[in-house]
Amino acid sequence: MASIDTLPPLREVIATHDLSAKKALGQNFLLDLNLTAKIARQAGDLTGMDVLEVGPGPGGLTRGLLAEGARKVLAVEKDARCLPALAEIAAAYPGRLEVVEGDALAINPLERLTPPIAICANLPYNVGTELLVRWLTPPDWPPVWTTLTLMFQKEVAERIVAQPGSKAYGRLAVLAQWRCEAQIAMHLPPEAFTPPPKVSSAVVHLRALDRPRFEADAKMLERVVATAFNQRRKMLRASLKGLSAQIEDHLTAVGIAPTDRAERVSVEGFCALARQLSQHS
CATH class of the missing domain: 1.10.8.100 (rRNA adenine dimethylase, C-terminal domain)
Structure with a gap:
C-alpha cells in the first residue's frame, strides 16, 4: 500500500499507542490510508480551506485531509488515548493541525476556524445524526461551512438523500435537501474497518446552497x-x-x-x- 506521508502505517500507530476501538465511543477505525485519502478527496479542493474533523481517532482521515492540502485541520477528539498519535501528525505537518480534546456536541469550533470552512469526518455512530442536524439548522443561512463530507451507517446515508414516497424519506431528507445538494459519494463495506461494524457505511457529500430552495421559516x-x-x-x-x-x-x-x-x-x-x-x- 502506498503511503500518503512519511508517518507510520495506521496499524503500527494503533499498536504503538494501544488504541483498541471502544464501542462505547462509537469507534470503528478505518486503517487503509488509500481509503482515507479517497474520502478526503470527496470533500473537493481543500487548498485554502480550514477543515473541521470530529472523532479523528488514530488520524487516518486527518492525514488524508492534510495530504490533500487543507490549510488547517481542527480535530475534535473525545478519547484522550488518541492524543499522542494525533500529536505525531501535528509534528509532521507544522502549524496545520490543531487538536482539541472534548465532546464535539459541547465545543464551538468556529472560534478556532477561519472561513472558508469544510467539515469532513468519519462520525462516531452515536453522535453522527445529532451533529448533522445541528450543522443543517444554524441560526443563519448560508452557514459558516461550504461542504459537509460525512461517513454514516449506510441506512442513515440513504435517509439523507431519500426521495418522497420511499421508506427512507423523512426528517433528515427534508432538512438536508431544503438547503443543500446532497449525494452519496462512496460506499464502504464492514471489512474496511477495525473492528468491522455489523452494517455497511457510506460517505455523504452535502454542498450548502446560497439560499434555501423554497422560502420557509x-x-x-x-x-x-x-x-x-x-x-x-x-x-x-x-x-x-x-x-x-x-x-x-x-x-x-x-x-x-x-x-x-x-x-x-x-x-x-x-x-x-x-x-x-x-x-x-
Whole structure:
C-alpha cells in the first residue's frame, strides 16, 4: 500500500499507542490510508480551506485531509488515548493541525476556524445524526461551512438523500435537501474497518446552497417536519392536528391532501405548509 506521508502505517500507530476501538465511543477505525485519502478527496479542493474533523481517532482521515492540502485541520477528539498519535501528525505537518480534546456536541469550533470552512469526518455512530442536524439548522443561512463530507451507517446515508414516497424519506431528507445538494459519494463495506461494524457505511457529500430552495421559516419547518414524521403512519390531518385546529384547511390551501402521510409530501410541500402556518399563527 502506498503511503500518503512519511508517518507510520495506521496499524503500527494503533499498536504503538494501544488504541483498541471502544464501542462505547462509537469507534470503528478505518486503517487503509488509500481509503482515507479517497474520502478526503470527496470533500473537493481543500487548498485554502480550514477543515473541521470530529472523532479523528488514530488520524487516518486527518492525514488524508492534510495530504490533500487543507490549510488547517481542527480535530475534535473525545478519547484522550488518541492524543499522542494525533500529536505525531501535528509534528509532521507544522502549524496545520490543531487538536482539541472534548465532546464535539459541547465545543464551538468556529472560534478556532477561519472561513472558508469544510467539515469532513468519519462520525462516531452515536453522535453522527445529532451533529448533522445541528450543522443543517444554524441560526443563519448560508452557514459558516461550504461542504459537509460525512461517513454514516449506510441506512442513515440513504435517509439523507431519500426521495418522497420511499421508506427512507423523512426528517433528515427534508432538512438536508431544503438547503443543500446532497449525494452519496462512496460506499464502504464492514471489512474496511477495525473492528468491522455489523452494517455497511457510506460517505455523504452535502454542498450548502446560497439560499434555501423554497422560502420557509426554519423553526416552523423543523417543527412541522418533526411532528409529521414522528407519527409517519398517521394521516397528516391526525399527525399535525396539534399544530393548528384548522390543520385540514391549511393542508388543503397548499395543495396537500389531509389524508396523505408525511412520506408523500415533497420538500416544497413542507415549505409551503410551514409558510401557511406561519401566516396564521
